[in-house]
Structure formats: C-alpha cells, structure tokens
Amino acid sequence: MARMKFVCDAERCIECNGCVTACKNEHEVPWGVNRRRVVTLNDGVPGEKSISVACMHCSDAPCMAVCPVNCFYRTDEGVVLHDKDVCIGCGYCSYACPFGAPQFPSQGTFGVRGKMDKCTFCAGGPEANGSQAEFEKYGRNRLAEGKLPACAEMCSTKALLAGDGDVVADIFRNRVVQRGKGAEVWGWGTAYGSQQAGHPPVKGAK
Amino acid sequence: MIRTALILAAVLSLAACGEKPQTSTGAKRDTPAFQGTSNAYNAPGWKAGDKTSWEQHLKTRAQNSQNEYNRVN
Numbered sequence: 565m566a567r568m569k570f571v572c573d574a575e576r577c578i579e580c581n582g583c584v585t586a587c588k589n590e591h592e593v594p595w596g597v598n599r600r601r602v603v604t605l606n607d608g609v610p611g612e613k614s615i616s617v618a619c620m621h622c623s624d625a626p627c628m629a630v631c632p633v634n635c636f637y638r639t640d641e642g643v644v645l646h647d648k649d650v651c652i653g654c655g656y657c658s659y660a661c662p663f664g665a666p667q668f669p670s671q672g673t674f675g676v677r678g679k680m681d682k683c684t685f686c687a688g689g690p691e692a693n694g695s696q697a698e699f700e701k702y703g704r705n706r707l708a709e710g711k712l713p714a715c716a717e718m719c720s721t722k723a724l725l726a727g728d729g730d731v732v733a734d735i736f737r738n739r740v741v742q743r744g745k746g747a748e749v750w751g752w753g754t755a756y757g758s759q760q761a762g763h764p765p766v767k768g769a770k
Numbered sequence: 771m772i773r774t775a776l777i778l779a780a781v782l783s784l785a786a787c788g789e790k791p792q793t794s795t796g797a798k799r800d801t802p803a804f805q806g807t808s809n810a811y812n813a814p815g816w817k818a819g820d821k822t823s824w825e826q827h828l829k830t831r832a833q834n835s836q837n838e839y840n841r842v843n
Contacts, residue, residue: 637798647798690800694807707803710813710827717835727832728825735837742839 567623567642568685568707569729569756570716571736572615575746576723579604579614583715583724587618590686590714591703597667599683600715616715616724619644619665619683620755627657627666641707642729643685648701651679662754685726686713 600618628636635650688705691698716726806818816827
C-alpha cells in the first residue's frame with residue numbers, strides 16, 4: 565500500500581471553492597476554521613493559477629517534530645492525525661507548517677485559542693471509527709467507510725486528486741502526457757521531499 | 771579482498787536510496803481504516819476487516835471517480 569497523498573493540478577483548478585465547501589459541509593467545520601482553502605497566484609493577471617491547499621500529510625511532518633505534547637501520530641496509510649484530548653493549543657505546529665494547515669477556533673469573550681483543527685484526509689481521529697465522538701472532534705471518517713476525501717471527490721474539474729500516491733501520480737502523469745504541459749505538482753517537493761519540474765533542487769532532499 | 775571492498779562500497783552507496791519507513795509513528799495508535807465503521811454509510815464493494823479488499827476498493831474508486839481518461843466517450 566502506497567501512502568495517501570493529495571495532488572492539486574493548477575492547470576485545472578478554476579477557484580470554484582467546491583473543495584472548501586465540501587470539506588466544511590462534510591465535517592461541520594465551525595466558523596473561522598478552514599481546513600482547506602483555495603489560493604490564487606497572480607490574481608487578476610492573465611495566466612493566473614489557483615491551487616487548493618490543506619494539510620499535505622508530509623512524509624517528515626514538521627508539526628509532529630515541534631509539538632511539545634506529542635499529540636500527532638501517523639497512520640499506516642501515511643495520514644498525519646492528531647489527538648485533540650492531548651493538544652494544548654500552543655500553536656507551534658501552525659508556525660512550523662509550510663502550508664498553513666493548522667487552524668485554531670477562537671470563540672468566547674476573549675477569543676481564547678482552542679485546540680488545533682486541521683485536515684484529517686477524511687480519516688477521523690483516535691476515537692472509534694465512525695463514532696459520534698470522532699465526528700464531533702474530527703468530522704467524518706470517510707476512509708473507514710471505503711471512500712476518498714470529500715474535497716477531491718466533489719472537485720468539479722478533478723483538479724484536486726486524493727488517494728493512493730501511486731494511483732493519483734499515475735492519473736496526473738497521464739494528464740500531463742496528454743496535454744503536454746503543466747507537470748509542476750505544487751507542494752509535493754515541500755511535503756514529500758522530491759524535486760519537481762521547474763523547481764530548484766531542495767537541499768538535502770531525498 | 772577487492773571484491774569485499776566493492777560489495778561494501780555498493781552497500782554503503784545504495785543505503786541512501788532507501789525510503790524511511792512512514793508507517794504508524796507517533797505516540798497514538800488508531801484503529802486501522804480498513805476495519806470499517808459500524809454506521810450505515812459504508813461504501814459497498816469491499817469487506818470490512820480485509821485490508822486487501824479495502825485497498826483495492828480505494829484504488830478502483832480513485833480511478834473511476836478521478837480519472838476521466840478511463841471513461842468511454
């Protein structure tokens with residue numbers, strides 16, 4: 565089994581925010597928290613590119629490295645999850661993450677920062693698979709239901725691909741060959757340590 | 771002697787080609803996803819508890835739902 569990965573195809577993303585909506589609806593994410601968002605580069609300039617960004621479930625996750633209470637863990641499928649019962653909401657993971665994935669709900673009179681919330685690759689948390697407790701803290705566990713992340717399955721142009729790394733890489737590779745351009749996979753070099761077309765070599769990359 | 775040195779050199783030079791294991795790290799242990807859920811929303815076509823069928827089901831689902839080059843049109 566290869567590891568679960570996201571690929572966002574910047575040639576296809578039309579900034580519709582369907583992935584963001586699907587995620588918020590599927591997991592009933594509270595106001596002020598966006599587990600996924602769409603970023604547009606060179607907005608308004610001809611040739612602008614949009615990419616859908618969330619937790620990339622990095623191979624060597626910096627959030628896991630800096631967490632002072634060790635609340636993160638990685639599943640057999642390479643999905644980086646965390647335990648909200650252990651999280652103290654310090655925000656170190658937010659500073660460490662190159663994708664801005666960790667989110668913090670701020671509610672109450674003084675806007676107290678709550679426990680960290682982030683994309684779970686629709687894989688829930690440490691509670692029993694599909695339980696109400698898991699849903700309330702982390703949202704739906706679609707992987708355990710035999711489904712792929714809602715953001716990718718709802719993507720209208722199939723710009724966002726999610727699933728087994730070998731499968732999504734194969735789908736993307738086939739597209740690039742068919743259209744003859746757009747081989748850059750945004751974020752893969754950072755998340756998975758591999759050099760991508762059009763990017764300078766990453767020092768110490770595997 | 772030379773052969774041993776060559777084998778040692780090959781082993782050492784290829785050692786960096788491996789990938790670090792990524793499975794189940796961290797303080798917590800979670801129930802594997804292939805065990806399924808007890809709710810009524812499980813997708814049909816795979817057997818809960820059977821890792822191979824779960825993996826195959828997700829691969830097929832990814833190809834069917836995300837690869838439009840597979841469609842007949």
